[in-house]
Amino acid sequence: MDIEFIRKAIMYVRKWFYMLSTVPRDLRALVCYTKLQWKVWHAKRNNLCVPELFETVAYKKRNDIAFYFKDESWTFSQVDMLSNQIGNYFAFKGVEHGDVIGLFMENRVQYICIWLGLCKIGAIPALISSSIRLKSLQHCIKMAACKAVICGAELQQEICDIQDDKEISKLQVFVSGVDERKLVIKDWVNLDAAVYNGDPTRPVQLQYVNFGDDMLYIYTSGTTGLPKAVRITHSRFLVFTSSIYYFMKLEPRDVIYNPLPLFHSSGGMLGTGQALLFGCCTVIKEKFSSTEYWTDAIKYGATAGQYIGEMCRYLVNQPKKPEDTKHKIRVMFGNGLRHHIWNDFKNRFQIPKICEFYGSTEGNANLINMEGHTGAVGFLLLTAPKIYPVALLKIDNKTKEIVRGVDGMCIKCKPGEPGEIIGMIKKNSFSNFDGYVDAEATQQKIINDVFKKGDFAYVSGDILVMDKRGYVYFVDRTGDTFRWKGENVSTMEVEDIIYTVTGHNDVAVYGVQIPGYEGRCGMAAILDQEKSLDLVDLYAALQMSLPVYARPLFIRVVKHLKKTDTFKIEKYTLQEEGYNPSIVSGRLYFMDQSDGAYVPLTVSLYSKIVNHEVRV
Missing domain, CATH: 3.30.300.30 (ANL, C-terminal domain)
Incomplete structure (x- = not known):
């Protein structure tokens, strides 16, 4: 018998064996995906924006705790009321639908209330990293065309340092977290005092905010220099947040420990969004502390925790103590957990499931490891590959550029072959790519004629590899x-x-x-x-x-x-x-x-x- 024929037959049988073994996993994923689709379809059909979805949650859980911060506890009713006061105040000050307001603060519950209130009148908060300074800070304010800046009292000096810029010096600056005696510049406005007795009713402008409107700007470094502002629409916020909720199998009674920066998509969307859209309770931490993670988790009764990879390493490097295993966390989700410490982290802290995800603030090529498979950032559906249009494309190992075949089309990677992950762009679907505020930067992340003439895809700049069961693992980043x-x-x-x-x-x-x-x-x-x-x-x-x-x-x-x-x-x-x-x-x-x-x-x-x- 022909040896080559036997070899091909064995490979064919193995391929189907691996595919059949993933059927239960893929079916569970499809159930979650269907729930996600229904949630988004319902919001789109009724033109519901994020603040309106929050209002429904706040009405049902008005006296329940939405956020913990230090020794503070905020009910859903309190968050709704303060955000209404913020919205009404800025509407009175002349802020209109589509105006961009820079938000430059460290973590606290008021941060969320401020951007939520601005969203209620159709304004767009630009969430500026609290760690940037000078040229980068100037750039973030100017490139987003901010009409005003809201600044935390702890960051006043950083704003003062760029006041010699003529464009920025013209902007009204509102300060939160300080009384009038501690304001650095006379012309600045004490935001807390201004809204203290403000109108707590629903802003009338909310009825004109749409499902597809820009909701937030979140900055990402990108590959071409200074930070770029990513357009986060209400629909995108809903998709991102709901994906975590359904695929992580979270429940409204969950308490989520979130020590991540609120100007990031992970902390600001995926963490806080569970409270705003699903009624979970979220614990806000001023800054991550490796010595306080588990004591905080115990203190607040956390049942879910967020991380980024380096946090896990810091936690593993801490001396062992009884609190390591006295928490109630049943699932942790995040990205960047190194494969070689995955099991050490899981076993030492007795975490039942770690759900790593892959994605970017602006991208549409996002994956979730809902099964907790060690080392994976997610998986591709082998039984239904066309349902979720994400793929790995073959690249030149030296230049890292995408390789095309003789027909001019891109080539999908085989199992074990590293490639660049891309997400197909399809208008009016989960696969849409909203891009950056900078239109030119948006175009640089799009390629056409991927698998057929006239199609488009978002290119991530990240290299991943897939195994025979469809599990995907992060390899490296391309770009500068x-x-x-x-x-x-x-x-x-x-x-x-x-x-x-x-x-x-x-x-x-x-x-x-x-x-x-x-x-x-x-x-x-x-x-x-x-x-x-x-x-x-x-x-x-x-x-x-x-x-x-x-x-x-x-x-x-x-x-x-x-x-x-x-x-x-x-x-x-x-x-x-x-x-x-x-x-x-x-x-x-x-x-x-x-x-x-x-x-x-x-x-x-x-x-x-x-x-x-x-x-x-």
Whole structure:
């Protein structure tokens, strides 16, 4: 008998075996997907926006706790009332449907009430990261065309630092969390005092807010420089939040522990949205604390918890204590949990199920590991692949660009073959791609003629791989960004700051891996032929201008940087060479946060870093 025939027959049988073994899983997913579709269809049919959906929940659960924060407990009625006061106040101040208002605050319940109130009058809150400063902060306010800024009292100085910008100096700034005596600038308005006795009734403008309107702007780093504002419509907020609810099998009685920033999609949508749309109780944490995670979970009776990968590593590295297993958390969901600590984390803290998801704020190629399969970020339906139009496309291993066949169409990856994940764009469906405020940036994330002439898809810039049962695993990121401490870092933004300090010498910023850490930390190769680089000034500038996660941990001083024919610095070789002083040429330095300076990277220090004897 022909050996090739036998081989093909065995492969065919195996393919069907794997497919049949996934039928129960796929059926469970289809049930959840049907519930999600019905929820969205009902809202679309009745033109219900998120605040209107919240009103229904708030009416039914008016006296139940919606949010915990420190020792505060907020009922659904209180959240509804304060958000009404906020909406009515800004409507009185002349804010209209479609106006953008910058929101620059640290975590607290008022943060949610403020953006919810603005949404009730059709305004669009732009959720600006509380960790950005100077140029990035200016950019976020200006590129979203903010008509005013609402600032937390704790961040007043950051706004003062950019007041010399003529466009920003014209904006009215409202401050929350401070009395009049503590206002930094006279012209600023104490928002808390202004709305204290405000109208608590439903804003009349809410009747004109539509299901498809822009609801929020959430910023993401992207691959081309400074943060980009992603358009979050009411429909997108509903899809994202409902997906977590149905696929994670959450219930209205669940208490969700959310220590993530509220300006992020994970904390601001997926966490708080469970309270607003489904009546769960959400615990808001000012900032994540590895020493308080489980004590907080016990204190508030949390039954579900959120994470990002680095948080899990921090928790595992904490000394063991009785509180590790005295909580009631039955499911944890998030993204970025490293495969090698997955089971250690699950077993140590006795978490029944960990549900990793994959996605981006702007993307439509989103996956959920509802089964808790170790290491996976989700799965593709093998039994019904066309129902959810997400695919992995074959890429060139060196350039990371999508490969096309002889017919000009893209090629789907086979099991075990890494590829870029994409989501097909279909108008008026879950697969729509709303994009960024910047139309040009939106077009850069779209490719056409994917599987047939005239079709379109969103390209994620992420490389994943699928196994024979359809489970998908994260591999790496393409593009000119890297991810560190759960945050996307734009290399161009970091380079711009270094350019300024060094007198515009050539510089390349890229991500490098440290064994045992999630993502890649920053490294900068700086051209310094004259030996004039001042590391003290560089350190000070980076400390002032960048959040902690974006500051390069390693500096490499070189006499030559190789460029392409289009005058772009080649980063691939630099990234491959890394930071081992025994191998790499040029002077190497490490950001020693305890000393507050860049110090020479010796062989001994390198060994301590890779062996986790030095904090990074």
